Structure formats: structure tokens, C-alpha cells
Amino acid sequence: MAKVYISDVIDAPIEKVWALARDYNGHGDWHPRIAESTIEDGLPPDQVGCVRNFTLTDGGHLRERLLSxxxxxxxxxxxxxxSPMPIENYVATFRCTSVTEREATFVEWWATFEVGADDEPEIRQAVGKETFAAGIRALAARLEKT
Structure with missing residues (x-):
């Protein structure tokens, strides 16, 4: 089982960070890899069990189910x-924690998944750097504009 873990601090209070990040279908508004996204069957984006169906800027197609x-x-x-990636049993968590001393937010994003040994380095790069790290940086940049 492979694991990828990325974290960073965003210089904004947790209320602002979470208000933007909590929209399970809103990642298309701030993540640089997302071209378009919809929640299937018209369900609310915070309803456990809803499925987001989205396309990446490189044309890749994913469907993801909200578990909690x-x-x-x-x-x-x-x-x-x-997923277009050669992975199985992929589960990821996105979490925000208040850094109370300076009104900042500690953001963590991690995933576990099964992947073949030959594909693991490329998948770790795609998930860790290109998705999680790039997403956290883009989220911070978006918050700086508001």
C-alpha cells in the first residue's frame, strides 16, 4: 500500500480556508488541474455518498465518491x-486545522492506494506534487485574492 502525504500552512483563518475548500465540487474554481466538475444526480456537494465527476486539464476523467x-x-x-491512473483502493483525506497563534491554517492532504512498483514513482509525483501540493498552493493563492 502506497501513501502520499502533503501539508502546508495557509496564511488565512480556518473559517476562510474551509469556506472555500469544503465545497467538494468547488475544486474546479481553484485547482489548476481541474477543467470542469459536476456532482452527479444533483446531490449537494457535502452529502456523504455524492459522486463528483470531473475532467482534468490534460483530458483525464475521474469519478470520486465522498465517504465522510x-x-x-x-x-x-x-x-x-x-481514474486514468493505474491505481486501486485509493482513499484520500483533506483536513484543515487552525494555527491559533497567528490565525493561519494547517492543511493536510493524504492518500493511500495500491499501485504497481513500476508505476509508483510516477503516481506519487502526480498525486503528491501535481495534485495535493499544487492544490494547496492554488487554494492559498485564491484566498490571497479575496
Whole structure:
């Protein structure tokens, strides 16, 4: 089982970070890899069990199911149903924690998944650097504009 873990601090209060990040279908508004995204069957984007169906800027297509969601604890967990990557049993969590001393937010994004040894370095790069790290940086940049 492979694991990828990325974290960073965003210089904004948790209320602002979570208000933007909590929209499970809103990643298309701030993540540089997302071309378009919809929630299937018209369900709310914070309803456990909803499926987001999206296209990457490189044309890749994914479907992900929301497994758990908490406004109180500022996190959500999801699994990949369909992916162009050669992975299985992918489960990821996005979590925000308040850095109370300076009104900042500690953001963590991690995933576990099964991948063949030959594909693992490329998948770790795609998930860790190109998706999670790039997403956290883009989220911070978007918040700086507001």
C-alpha cells in the first residue's frame, strides 16, 4: 500500500480556508488541474455518498465518491471510483486545522492506494506534487485574492 502525504500552512483563518475548500465540487474554481466538475444526480456537494465527476486539464476523467465529511472537524474523505491512473483502493483525506497563534491554517492532504512498483514513482509525483501540493498552493493563492 502506497501513501502520499502533503501539508502546508495557509496564511488565512480556518473559517476562510474551509469556506472555500469544503465545497467538494468547488475544486474546479481553484485547482489548476481541474477543467470542469459536476456532482452527479444533483446531490449537494457535502452529502456523504455524492459522486463528483470531473475532467482534468490534460483530458483525464475521474469519478470520486465522498465517504465522510465534517464541518466541525474541517475534513472530508473520498475514494476514487474511476481514474486514468493505474491505481486501486485509493482513499484520500483533506483536513484543515487552525494555527491559533497567528490565525493561519494547517492543511493536510493524504492518500493511500495500491499501485504497481513500476508505476509508483510516477503516481506519487502526480498525486503528491501535481495534485495535493499544487492544490494547496492554488487554494492559498485564491484566498490571497479575496
Amino acid at each position: 465529511f465534517s464541518d466541525l472537524d474541517h475534513f472530508f474523505t473520498y475514494s476514487i471510483i474511476v
